[in-house]
Every structure is written in structure tokens, then in C-alpha cells.
Amino acid sequence: MxxxxxxxxxxxxxIGFTAYANPSAAFVKVNQDGSAVVWTGATDVGQGSTTALAQIAADALGIPVELVTMVTSDTLQTPMDIGSVASRVTYIAGNAIVRACEMAKQILFEVASEELGIGPEGLESRNGWIFVRDFPERRVRLAEIARKAEVVKGRPVIGAGSYNPPTTFLDPETGHGKPxxxxxxxxxxxxxxxxxxxxxxxxxxxxxxxxxxxxxxxxxxxxxxxxxxxxxxxxxxxxxxxxxxxxxxxxxxxxxxxxxxxxxxxxxxxxxxxxxxxxxxxxxxxxxxxxxxxxxxxxxxxxxxxxxxxxxxxxxxxxxxxxxxxxxxxxxxxxxxxxxxxxxxx
Amino acid sequence: MTFHLRFWLNGQEVRTEVEPDETLLWVLRERLNMTGTKVGCEAGDCGACTVLLDGRPVTSCLLLAPKAHGRHVVTIEGLGSPAKLHPLQQAFITYGALQCGFCGPGMLLSAAALLTQNPHPTEREVREAIAGNLCRCTGYQKIVQAILAVSRGEVP
CATH class of the missing domain: 3.30.365.10 (Aldehyde oxidase/xanthine dehydrogenase, molybdopterin binding domain)
Structure with missing residues (x-):
């Protein structure tokens, strides 16, 4: 029956290792045409992390994802990532990439602030444009700023970032902690x-x-x-x-x-x-x-x-x-x- | 003793000398440099080495190369090209049907053989057609959806 x-x-x-350090680091370079290259040690074994990390980089920089090139898992070229384990890549490598992009974006915003007449803190970027947050119609092409930064100001648009989740070991007496x-x-x-x-x-x-x-x-x-x-x-x-x-x-x-x-x-x-x-x-x-x-x-x-x-x-x-x-x-x-x-x- | 093997590979005539106990899998990969056909279990269980022999899916790891003499073999290199993907290849991309991709060549060829024989299969028929192709990544759902989409002419 x-x-x-x-x-x-x-x-x-x-998400991540139990208390032990499990960092990830990333480099990013924004090119004069507004495209970007991201270097990460994170390894895509088919789960699609390279795609997801490219999307994260694109949104963090404010450019279309099609303009992001990923260089991954090459111990000679890429900064370290501890591995595609512990369901950690999107979270930890993603945070490292966001930090690297923030550093590059700071350079872009400092250069753009002259053109847009407002401090870098008042700027945002999306879809290849840098604009004044409160007046989005006041905007300039991100590629134009990247070119100006590099050629005129002598400030190549690069960034580096790393992330290691803040954790503590469990106390052997009480069993408490934040692993x-x-x-x-x-x-x-x-x-x-x-x-x-x-x-x-x-x-x-x-x-x-x-x-x-x-x-x-x-x-x-x-x-x-x-x-x-x-x-x-x-x-x-x-x-x-x-x-x-x-x-x-x-x-x-x-x-x-x-x-x-x-x-x-x-x-x-x-x-x-x-x-x-x-x-x-x-x-x-x-x-x-x-x-x-x-x-x-x-x-x-x-x-x-x-x-x-x-x-x-x-x-x-x-x-x-x-x-x-x-x-x-x-x-x-x-x-x-x-x-x-x-x-x-x- | 060598065997003078002659067969049609992806529509082109191929001549090569092989040992009589060589499998088609290793002739394709090592003698003809067609590495799209994957080496999996080499016992006929996983389906990664699937090719089409006169239109029917076979595990090339179990097929002695001389058995292909005078016959038509299609490998993944013959299914589509980067410039012009086969509808199944396009559907596999659109539906996210591949993850690591190792089962892909065999899976696609099994699916292509099914749709040639039976252009409008049921879901059950699709699942039966790919039952000899193991996939460890996807749970098969998106593969089945992609094949059914092609059968309905819904390829993006």
C-alpha cells in the first residue's frame, strides 16, 4: 500500500567561518571610458558568484553591469579570498568589493565636485552618471570625470578594500560569544x-x-x-x-x-x-x-x-x-x- | 594493430588511426582535440561523455571507436557556435540551467536528440530523456524548464 x-x-x-578570520580583499580600477575592472580572489565554481559580485561592483560604482570586467581566482594577480566555503562569498567578498568601489568613487566624486559645485558628500552615481543627490538633473558623465581625474588631475581612479567579519571565539567557561x-x-x-x-x-x-x-x-x-x-x-x-x-x-x-x-x-x-x-x-x-x-x-x-x-x-x-x-x-x-x-x- | 577509422564528425569526414580498444571518448579528446565532450565516470553512469551516434545519444566512454566507423557523430562542438547558439544553448543560459557546466555538453545533446525525435514532449518525457545525465548543481528543474521552453518555441 x-x-x-x-x-x-x-x-x-x-555565514562565514566560526570565529576564525576569513577575510576577502578586492581591487578596482575605473577606466577612462567609464568601464571598470575588479580583481577578487573569490572563486566561482558554478554558483554564479562572479556574476553576483559584478552586479555588486556595478551598483557600488554606479555603472551598468555590462561595463564591469571581473578578474578572479588568480593567486598571482588577485588579492586573497579564503575560499568558496561557508556560504560566505557574496557576503564577505561582496563587502570587500563595495569598500574598494567606495574608495574609487571617492576620487571620482572629489573631481566631480569641482564641476558640479558641491562637496563630494552631496553626490551620487548611477547608470554611468554622477549627479547632485538633491538636484539629479545637475549631472556629469562618470566616464568624463574618470578621464579628467586620470589625465588632468593625475589621480587614477583606483580602489582597494577588504572585509573580515567581526567575530569572537566562544568563551570556554560560559559558551558565550559572537562566532x-x-x-x-x-x-x-x-x-x-x-x-x-x-x-x-x-x-x-x-x-x-x-x-x-x-x-x-x-x-x-x-x-x-x-x-x-x-x-x-x-x-x-x-x-x-x-x-x-x-x-x-x-x-x-x-x-x-x-x-x-x-x-x-x-x-x-x-x-x-x-x-x-x-x-x-x-x-x-x-x-x-x-x-x-x-x-x-x-x-x-x-x-x-x-x-x-x-x-x-x-x-x-x-x-x-x-x-x-x-x-x-x-x-x-x-x-x-x-x-x-x-x-x-x- | 591499428584501425583506420573513418566517420562523420559534426558533418565533416574524419580519418584517423586508432587502437581497436580505444573508446570514442578518447579518440575525440586526444586524437581530434575535441574536448567539449567531458570525461566523467568512464563507466556509463554519469552521462557527461554523451555524444550523438546517428542521432541517438550514447555514452562515448563505453563505445569502442571502431564502432563509429562510417557513422555520423555529433558532439557539443557541432550543436551550435558562439556566434549562433543552438536554441537549447540559448535557453539553458536564459533559464540558468547550468552552474558548473560539466554536465552541459551531454545534457544538451540528450535534449537535442529528444526534441528531434519528439518535438513536443511532456515534462515526464523530458525527465526520462535526461535521466542518464547526472547533474550535481541544479536539481534539474531549470534544465527541464529550458528544454520545455524550446519545445514550445519560446526561446528568447
Whole structure:
């Protein structure tokens, strides 16, 4: 008999290393044509950080993103970033880039203030223009100012910035401290169908609702969440590294089972944007958090469907059948298989 | 003993000498410098090395090169060009269907073969067609959406 159930799980997750320093640094150069080059050590392994960081640089300088060239992950050329780990790149490398851009923008604004007749603090830049905040029609092309700064004033428009989240170690006596500077939050709901004859679990649908601060690039954020859910689904149901005397026995993708397109159900993603005042334009992170609630939500859904608690992952058909048999032994004659309404005994 | 292999690669006739136990994957990459075809598990499980053989997707890591003799092979280099992307390639970009991109060449070729055979597949048929192409990054959702968009003629 096939029985359906739903389960929910929540999580919070910190951005960055636990108390240890994990800095990032960036250089920026604004060219005479109003384009810019950003150097960052942050490494894009496919999550899209180079795109998001280019967007951050563009908004921080006030130029179109098409005019930003990124130079990344080259230990000879780029300043250091500690790595694409701890869901930290958008937050920490992003903050470093904002600071580098602020330094370059200060040079632009000081030069522009002569033309616009107001101090640099009264200026803003957007879409390739520098303008007076209170009188936006009083404006000058950013490229013109960049050229003037470099050629006439002898002040190349460059900037450098770094960021390291302010943290403290936990006090060994009290356990108190501030090991992270910010956190993200999420909830996921899984709907599953459990076959009580075979122990097989089919995930029918997953809803994933995530806070990531400001979503710099919502399409990329969705991609991170969908991929994380698929990874969490594998963790919940099929992926198990089998060790024997220190050797991995299942070293092939034929026996270490990564979810396929037929295993991953439709995923309803919702991004809850709560801008964080400490993040670049309010952004935090989304990499790892996306997969954390998936397995507990699925295991809770299994419990809702057939009334057994699976406490060892993955929840393979064998483990589910064993748990169902244990339950029958404890409650003879009240087998979940006999119930008509599909609701488990609890 | 070498084998004089002759086949059509992306529409052009190719002649090369191969060892009889060489796979098509390594002939493409090492002898013909066509590195768009990826080396994954080399056991036929991941689908990263997928190419089209007479229009059908095959795992080139399991195909002995002499089996391609006289036949038509399409690799990712033959699907589109940077100047003129195949509609599937454009849709994959628009829908954010690639992250690290390693599954991309095989995924795109499996999708292209599907749409040639079945221009208006259901979502289930799309998922079945790419079930042999593992993706660790995307959760498949945006890949499925991109393929369905092309099938509906909605390529931007």
C-alpha cells in the first residue's frame, strides 16, 4: 500500500567561518571610458558568484553591469579570498568589493565636485552618471570625470578594500560569544509517498522558503536552492558511502546513488528578502543552507506517512521496512498496512 | 594493430588511426582535440561523455571507436557556435540551467536528440530523456524548464 505524508523542517545557518578570520580583499580600477575592472580572489565554481559580485561592483560604482570586467581566482594577480566555503562569498567578498568601489568613487566624486559645485558628500552615481543627490538633473558623465581625474588631475581612479567579519571565539567557561556576524533562515516542506510493501520512498514535491538577505541575482539564488534540495534529497534517501576497514566500497556512481532527473520532484522556491544592514546591498548567503532542511523534512514526512522514525540516513527501503516490522512487533495487529485512511498510528 | 577509422564528425569526414580498444571518448579528446565532450565516470553512469551516434545519444566512454566507423557523430562542438547558439544553448543560459557546466555538453545533446525525435514532449518525457545525465548543481528543474521552453518555441 502507498501512503502519503508531509513533513516540515526549519534551519538557521551562519555565514562565514566560526570565529576564525576569513577575510576577502578586492581591487578596482575605473577606466577612462567609464568601464571598470575588479580583481577578487573569490572563486566561482558554478554558483554564479562572479556574476553576483559584478552586479555588486556595478551598483557600488554606479555603472551598468555590462561595463564591469571581473578578474578572479588568480593567486598571482588577485588579492586573497579564503575560499568558496561557508556560504560566505557574496557576503564577505561582496563587502570587500563595495569598500574598494567606495574608495574609487571617492576620487571620482572629489573631481566631480569641482564641476558640479558641491562637496563630494552631496553626490551620487548611477547608470554611468554622477549627479547632485538633491538636484539629479545637475549631472556629469562618470566616464568624463574618470578621464579628467586620470589625465588632468593625475589621480587614477583606483580602489582597494577588504572585509573580515567581526567575530569572537566562544568563551570556554560560559559558551558565550559572537562566532558569526550574520545568519540566514529557511523552512522546507516535503510531501512523500511510502510504499509499505517495498519500503521505497518517492518525494512528490518540495517547497523551499529561504531568507538570503537581499537576493542580488534571484535566478542564481533559485538555482542554488534547487540544487541544494536535490543534494539534500540524495542525502535523505540514497547517498551512502559504505566503508569497510577504512576502504570505500561503493566508489562508482552505479552504487553511490546521486539523484537523477526522475528522483528530484518539482521544487517550489520562494525567496524571502530581508536585507541585512551588514551585507553588500543587504545580501547574505545561500549556498549550503539550501540543502540543510531537506533531509529532516523528508524524514518527518516519512513519519507522517507510515509512523516510523528513521534515525539513520539514508532512509533506504531496507531501513524503512525494518522499522515498519519493528513497529508491527511492538503493536501487533495494528499494522500501518491495515489502516484504510492512510494515517499512521502515533 | 591499428584501425583506420573513418566517420562523420559534426558533418565533416574524419580519418584517423586508432587502437581497436580505444573508446570514442578518447579518440575525440586526444586524437581530434575535441574536448567539449567531458570525461566523467568512464563507466556509463554519469552521462557527461554523451555524444550523438546517428542521432541517438550514447555514452562515448563505453563505445569502442571502431564502432563509429562510417557513422555520423555529433558532439557539443557541432550543436551550435558562439556566434549562433543552438536554441537549447540559448535557453539553458536564459533559464540558468547550468552552474558548473560539466554536465552541459551531454545534457544538451540528450535534449537535442529528444526534441528531434519528439518535438513536443511532456515534462515526464523530458525527465526520462535526461535521466542518464547526472547533474550535481541544479536539481534539474531549470534544465527541464529550458528544454520545455524550446519545445514550445519560446526561446528568447
Amino acid at each position: 502507498k501512503k502519503r505524508g508531509r513533513g516540515v523542517a526549519w534551519m538557521f545557518y551562519p 558569526y556576524n550574520t545568519y540566514v533562515y529557511a523552512a522546507q516542506v516535503a510531501e512523500v509517498e511510502v510504499d509499505t510493501e517495498t519500503g521505497e520512498v518517492k518525494v512528490l514535491r518540495i517547497a523551499a522558503v529561504h531568507d538570503c538577505g537581499r537576493a542580488i541575482n534571484p535566478l542564481l539564488v533559485e538555482g542554488q536552492i534547487e540544487g541544494g534540495v536535490a543534494m539534500g534529497l540524495g542525502y535523505a534517501l540514497s547517498e551512502e558511502m559504505v566503508l569497510q576497514e577504512g576502504r570505500v566500497l561503493n566508489t562508482k556512481l552505479a552504487d553511490y546513488l546521486v539523484p537523477t532527473s526522475l528522483d528530484v520532484p518539482p521544487i517550489d522556491v520562494e525567496i524571502v528578502e530581508v536585507p541585512d544592514p551588514t551585507g553588500p546591498f543587504g545580501a547574505k548567503g545561500i549556498g549550503e543552507p539550501s540543502l540543510l532542511p531537506t533531509a529532516p523534512a523528508i524524514v518527518n514526512a516519512i513519519y507522517d506517512a507510515v509512523g516510523v522514525r528513521i534515525r539513520e540516513l539514508p532512509a533506504t527501503p531496507e531501513r524503512i521496512l525494518m522499522a515498519l516490522r519493528e513497529k508491527e512487533k511492538e503493536q501487533p495487529g495494528r499494522s500501518v498496512r491495515d489502516r484504510e485512511d492512510g494515517r499512521p498510528e502515533k
